[in-house]
Amino acid sequence: MNVETVIYSYLAICGAVIIFNIASVFVLKSKDTKLQRRAAEFERIIKKCLKDIEEGRKIDASHMDFLMKKLRNLSSLTAFDTALKSLKEENRQALEEYLLEINPVFENLMGRYISDRDVIKVTYFAYVVSEYGVIENHASTRMLRYLLRLLRVPSIYCRENALHAIYSSGDEDAVLKALKIVDEIPDFHHSKLVYDGMYTFCGNNKKLIEKLLYYFDSYSLQMQVAIMDYIRFTSGDYCKEMMEKMSDSESDDEIKFCCIRYFGRYRYEPAYPMLLDFAANDAHKRWEYASIASQSLAAYPSEHTVEILKENLHSREWYVRFNAAQSLEKLGVTYLELQDIFDGSDRYAREMLQYRFDQRELEKGGAV
């Protein structure tokens, strides 16, 4: 290969790149214009349907056929989504009824989209299903089966959109199955996404928690922690169950940490002796026990609590000292009661406590 060949090849590449640049500008612009035009058309058609609904008429079967035909196409689906977004605020109630009536369209379309090779397309369809609550409390078994299948698509976005659709169905059994699938697949799914998603569950939370606790042992540790976090931020009615898990010697440390946090949020007297025990510095157990328990003890004011927390101010672990000082401050312990620490020789304990007291002053709005 001589030098000229190389030069001419690069010139050809330059030319191709210029063509690509120019073409992409026009393609993107024309796509945008088309989308706006289609969205306006959908808006007009949907508005007509909403008017029919308001006047007590059913949606025409021909409209369903029209949607079935049109929404197979991705760009039409995007336009439909754009139209629904702009109508969402205008007439929410009628739109909800409209979506309920066109539910079978989504069910049929799901069968088509799920077999598409383009994961981005499948994910988008799952988004539309979850976004407009088309299956909220009305999910058919077939639809749920499709959504559960989507959880196995190797895309975190697809999984998330499908999970949100399942949460919106309000079906506890479907959620249980979904979590089991997410737990089993080899792909990573962050526990924060799991418990954040579960908060959006549209059904009966109590029933869901009971079922989750019943099948608790069948989940992996990571999923169990996500479930525990969900319960902690949802309800304080499960102290007995948490107590059982906290006392169980077989429970993993992470589960016990979740229980300790639960009792910090929801005061439960029978748990108090165990919390004191966890808070006590013990070389044989992980320092996290003392740290988390020190934080939870802020909900249990007593002389004994203050004593343990003062002891923990001398801990070698930064977070134990930090949480102990924070809890003492939350409990409203006075400067006089902590005089021994302020006058003591442990500089670390003194500094940590001083910081909390300074912060209290700051929160009150005064200068330190």
Added chain:
Amino acid sequence: MSAEVYEIIDVILNVCSVFFLVYLIGYSTFLFASVVAGASALYQKKRQERLKNTLMEDYYVPISIIVPAYNEEVTVVETVRSLLALDYKLYEIIVVDDGSKDETAAKLIEAFDMHRIRRPMRRQVPCKRAEFVYECISEKVSITLVRKENGGKADALNMGINVSKFPYFICMDADSMLQHDSLARISRPILEYDNIVAVGGTVRPVNGTQLENGRVNKYRMPRNLLAAMQVLEYDRSFLAARILFDMFNGSLIISGAFGAFKKDVVIQAGGYDTDTVGEDMELVIKLHDYCRACKMDYRIKYATDAICWTQVPENMKDLFGQRKRWHRGLFQSMWKHRNMFCNPNYGLVSFISYLYFLVYELLSPFIEVFGMITVVLAYITNVLNVGFMIMFFVIYAVFGTIMSLTAFFTRTQTVDLKLTPGDAAKAVLLCFFEVTCLRMVMAFARMSSFFGYKKGKNQWKKIQRKEMNWK
């Protein structure tokens, strides 16, 4: 000269011509591959965004934003105000005043009604002594100001790590501004992958652009030609090389202006190195080194859509100073981690990323100057085909220009920035100058970074600051 000498020179020139041909083909191929990979990644990302293939959380992980500042009284208050306007739920702002000689600390204390507090420090990475700490808890998120003895940017960042509360931290410059959604976008990869240790953001020059509450109000190419050329240069650099390296977990640099890090891993690796001026690059190379030595499964990602706007120098003196400092930092980082050179334990990081930075970044100014000497020598010995040389140079420059323009237009199209026809024309015209003239001048600046190397080892950058064009 005797015929023998001519013969020797001829042989040398032949060897040189083969070397330069290989060098230029290598660089052009890399540039082409990276621009194509970058452009396709951005279009793919845009499609994914449009079709909701993205995580849509309120917030992802709690983040500490560390802003090291030295003599930043002009910009620091506005920077913190802009950080308070970010669309994110859980974060804190830590400003570390590295012994400024101006009113940096006083301006902050006054603007945010901050109060002095006796805050205990957890010294997990080495840094100089703190003089005082101020806090403000009346704003949307807590603001902490730490004033410390002067020790350089890396030392200030280490102090920020020691003071921070959250498991992830972001480092940024006091003269930069984060786009309103940048925290959400830079932290998304942390929830998408289980092994993220760092995420790099995209840095774009703010000169000429008007921002309001972290949103682009008006996008214009800077009037200043030097700044305008840097816009093209930044877009090429962030679109091309970084996306390509990201594809095989081979990023060797996360800009000091915007990057997110997993705090515990950075602490275990020893924090920022206070002996280098290129502490941002050094940290990333160190993370590769540390994670591979510990046989950790790790990933360093680049978030193309997490945008930080920064002021770029508008005069040659500042630009020279900046580039000299960057090149010095590059040299220090590469020298310190020279064990990575052609080392199979580092896989593609060694054989592609490290080698690329060595040949096309660190040594390129020397190679380019050597090239010029060769041309002169060839001319003297009358073996130079001037017509061919000019054609070769023009084609090479056109190629570079088109690649830069592709990067620039792809970037503006995929982030929905509206360009005026005038700005588009300006970009086309300036691109050629950037590829030819500015590149040559910068090669000289980078080469000169080795002169006076000891003297300027750990200085803070001192570019002329302007009030920022944001509301």
